[in-house]
Amino acid sequence: MTFPSERVYPSSASSFVAKKCETDGKELTPRESIDESRFEAGFCEFHGWFTAGIKSTDGTGSRWFAGCPRCLAETKIKKLFGQSMIPKRFADKNFEAYEATEKGQYQALKSCLDFAQELKTDWFSGKTLLLIGTPGTGKTHLACAVGHEAIKQGRTVLYTTVTRLLEDIKSSWNDKDRSVKNIIARYVSVDLLIMDEIGAFKGISEREKDYLFEVINARYEQMKPMIAVSNLRLSGADSIEAYLEERSFDRLCEQARLVVFDWESFRRKSLC
Numbered sequence: 001m002t003f004p005s006e007r008v009y010p011s012s013a014s015s016f017v018a019k020k021c022e023t024d025g026k027e028l029t030p031r032e033s034i035d036e037s038r039f040e041a042g043f044c045e046f047h048g049w050f051t052a053g054i055k056s057t058d059g060t061g062s063r064w065f066a067g068c069p070r071c072l073a074e075t076k077i078k079k080l081f082g083q084s085m086i087p088k089r090f091a092d093k094n095f096e097a098y099e100a101t102e103k104g105q106y107q108a109l110k111s112c113l114d115f116a117q118e119l120k121t122d123w124f125s126g127k128t129l130l131l132i133g134t135p136g137t138g139k140t141h142l143a144c145a146v147g148h149e150a151i152k153q154g155r156t157v158l159y160t161t162v163t164r165l166l167e168d169i170k171s172s173w174n175d176k177d178r179s180v181k182n183i184i185a186r187y188v189s190v191d192l193l194i195m196d197e198i199g200a201f202k203g204i205s206e207r208e209k210d211y212l213f214e215v216i217n218a219r220y221e222q223m224k225p226m227i228a229v230s231n232l233r234l235s236g237a238d239s240i241e242a243y244l245e246e247r248s249f250d251r252l253c254e255q256a257r258l259v260v261f262d263w264e265s266f267r268r269k270s271l272c
Contacts (some may be wrong), residue, residue: 044068076154086159086194090144098141104263105138111259112142116149119225123155123191126223128252132240133261135231136268142259143194143227155191163201165215166208184211188218191225198230199243213248220251228252234260 028048034041040062042052053064066072095113100106108131115129129146131139147157160168165187172178187193193215204212219226233239241249 040064042068044071046071073154086144086147086157090140090159093141093144094148095142095145098138098145099266102263104261108138108142108259108261111257112146115257116146119146119150119155119192120153123225124223125225126220126255127225128254128256129225129227130234130240130252130256130258131227131229131261132234132258133231134263134265136265137261137263138266139229139261140196143196143229146227147192147194150192156189157192157194158187158190159194159196160187161197161200162195162204162212163197165195166201166204166211169208169211180211184214184218187215188222188224192227193219193224194227194229196229198228198240199232204243209245209248212244216244216248216251220254226252234258 029050031041031043031049034049034051038055039051040053040055042050044050044067047068047070050068050070051065052067053062055062095109095116098105098109100109112129112131115127118125118127129143131143133139144159147159150157169180169183172180172183201208216226228240230240230243232243235241244252
């Protein structure tokens with residue numbers, strides 16, 4: 001049977017969309033779900049039938065939409081993920097992929113899930129997620145998992161290490177087309193900022209600490225959420241508090257959810 005008003009939409013999205021749709025376990029939307037007395041029906045090979053346009057009531061012709069809304073949404077998500085700078089190794093590190101086998105790991109997973117859920121209901125709460133502990137315990141995995149959830153909501157996310165952030169700022173010193181102000185604005189403007197490896201850049205100068213403060217303080221003032229990840233202790237000598245200095249650390253702590261990772265490295269478990 002043919003339908004004169006029907007529009008068929010082969011997927012023009014990338015293989016990312018195709019793969020996701022093929023594995024999401026959802027059935028194609030049936031044609032019966034479309035009220036064709038009022039709307040034009042379109043068919044997507046990945047998602048099934050959808051409302052493709054509004055039928056004319058005055059003879060001027062139907063008004064058609066851009067295409068399959070689910071394909072469009074998934075293409076937007078892919079673009080947001082590409083802009084997030086989440087490393088390739090963590091591209092598939094979601095909550096489902098986190099292996100929790102002991103109490104502390106389950107608690108860490110729950111805390112990060114709760115933080116992601118809180119963001120859904122209030123993006124301007126100014127909350128911070130502090131992930132502190134030894135290397136290889138899953139801190140970056142869970143930080144990126146929160147980032148994935150934010151991207152699914154259409155939010156902008158930016159992942160960076162402190163080293164990369166400072167190198168980005170310093171690269172502008174001899175570049176007339178880039179300014180420190182504009183680079184800092186990039187880290188402030190995104191909905192969620194993930195700052196990893198706090199403390200790994202050992203030779204941080206007072207000037208560089210000032211730059212970090214500008215980023216943290218601007219987000220603090222605008223009540224934008226942050227995730228701070230570090231292998232350092234929380235306080236005392238050689239701690240994240242000493243590294244950032246009191247003014248920056250104090251702002252991170254005001255509305256922070258602290259998660260301590262103190263179990264064996266996942267990476268070392270793979271050693272033969």
